[in-house]
Amino acid sequence: MAVVLPAVVEELLSEMAAAVQESARIPDEYLLSLKFLFGSSATQALDLVDRQSITLISSPSGRHVYQVLGSSGKTYTCLASCHYCSCPAFAFSVLRKSDSILCKHLLAVYLSQVMRTCQQLSVSDKQLTDILMEKKQEA
Amino acid sequence: MAETLRRVLTRDGAAWSGEENTAAAGPPLLLLGAPGSGKTALLFAAALEAAGEGQGPVLFLTRRPLQSLPRGTGTTLDPMRLQKIRFQYPPSTRELFRLLCSAHEAPGPAPSLLLLDGLEEYLAEDPEPQEAAYLIALLLDTAAHFSHRLGPGRDCGLMVALQTQKEADSGDVLHLALLQRYFPAQCWLQPDAPGPGEHGLRACLDPGGLGPRTEWWVTFRSDGEMMIAPWPTQAGDPSSGKGSSSGGQP
Numbered sequence: 001m002a003v004v005l006p007a008v009v010e011e012l013l014s015e016m017a018a019a020v021q022e023s024a025r026i027p028d029e030y031l032l033s034l035k036f037l038f039g040s041s042a043t044q045a046l047d048l049v050d051r052q053s054i055t056l057i058s059s060p061s062g063r064h065v066y067q068v069l070g071s072s073g074k075t076y077t078c079l080a081s082c083h084y085c086s087c088p089a090f091a092f093s094v095l096r097k098s099d100s101i102l103c104k105h106l107l108a109v110y111l112s113q114v115m116r117t118c119q120q121l122s123v124s125d126k127q128l129t130d131i132l133m134e135k136k137q138e139a
Numbered sequence: 140m141a142e143t144l145r146r147v148l149t150r151d152g153a154a155w156s157g158e159e160n161t162a163a164a165g166p167p168l169l170l171l172g173a174p175g176s177g178k179t180a181l182l183f184a185a186a187l188e189a190a191g192e193g194q195g196p197v198l199f200l201t202r203r204p205l206q207s208l209p210r211g212t213g214t215t216l217d218p219m220r221l222q223k224i225r226f227q228y229p230p231s232t233r234e235l236f237r238l239l240c241s242a243h244e245a246p247g248p249a250p251s252l253l254l255l256d257g258l259e260e261y262l263a264e265d266p267e268p269q270e271a272a273y274l275i276a277l278l279l280d281t282a283a284h285f286s287h288r289l290g291p292g293r294d295c296g297l298m299v300a301l302q303t304q305k306e307a308d309s310g311d312v313l314h315l316a317l318l319q320r321y322f323p324a325q326c327w328l329q330p331d332a333p334g335p336g337e338h339g340l341r342a343c344l345d346p347g348g349l350g351p352r353t354e355w356w357v358t359f360r361s362d363g364e365m366m367i368a369p370w371p372t373q374a375g376d377p378s379s380g381k382g383s384s385s386g387g388q389p
Contacts, residue, residue, distance in 0.1 A: 086269070095320070128243065
């Protein structure tokens with residue numbers, strides 16, 4: 001990842017990945033750590049994972065993007081490689097005010113990576129370009 | 140990218156102590172300076188350096204074709220290296236978006252270095268912070284995709300030049316904060332000289348936590364050739380840091 005998360009978050013995520021491998025669910029101690037680090041975003045992110053709201057869209061080129069179906073019914077685009085989400089909360093709390101490190105959608109993406117559970121969608125290279133461009137037109 | 144820039148900057152200076160891993164480009168680097176401070180020249184020097192390493196082509200994005208090729212360091216412009224630099228000129232922010240969004244569709248080998256000159260012009264078209272953030276994120280994502288295509292152990296570096304103004308308005312300040320969040324490594328260029336009667340630029344490279352800040356003195360000869368030397372440190376000069384007194388850079 002070009003932009004790295006704070007070390008404590010990276011560590012927690014990799015420990016969780018190892019723990020989940022063995023038990024297929026997140027042990028309570030990690031849930032507590034998540035809540036400690038991220039507050040209510042943790043619960044919302046876990047909820048998004050449970051509801052299968054995260055889709056990994058990939059193309060034959062290997063390039064991929066995540067889309068998360070938010071609680072409002074709106075779909076947000078997340079770039080995990082560099083830590084970006086198209087939702088207003090990210091723009092406000094993370095970028096503008098630096099209050100938070102992550103929005104719930106990005107956290108949901110990282111959790112779904114750890115738990116290796118998310119919807120998968122394969123599209124053509126051209127379709128992926130359109131998906132990435134769409135975000136530009138939305139604004 | 141800080142690594143590649145550092146190699147450019149130290150080649151003319153004291154003996155290079157021999158860095159380990161040339162495949163690691165380092166974190167994305169932001170090059171900042173006022174108009175005429177040598178950003179394009181330094182960007183181009185980095186392009187030549189990377190082209191010479193034989194890791195892959197270099198992609199140089201800028202709004203307008205360069206009026207004249209900066210001389211860079213060294214004696215002559217090596218045509219073999221020049222051939223490895225692909226220039227593209229997206230004329231608008233929308234075109235730049237299109238280029239980045241479709242980067243995975245482009246045929247041919249993945250570049251080992253992605254350079255963008257004049258980011259401020261593209262940001263100026265779309266002052267919305269969310270748009271600016273998306274553009275910056277796409278630059279990083281494109282470089283990450285190229286790194287993935289280059290294979291294990293190899294990285295595509297990213298270096299972006301941004302013109303700063305003496306009087307920064309609030310839009311600029313917001314963009315700068317955004318950029319500093321996404322670009323851990325930065326190099327500031329400003330007119331300065333180590334002594335009276337001298338002229339040139341002071342390049343201050345901050346590799347973003349991977350090493351100490353280092354400074355160089357950059358001058359241009361009348362034939363356009365760029366000369367780089369470590370910024371001379373004086374005893375008791377608090378601003379010079381670990382700059383240059385010893386041979387190798389850490």
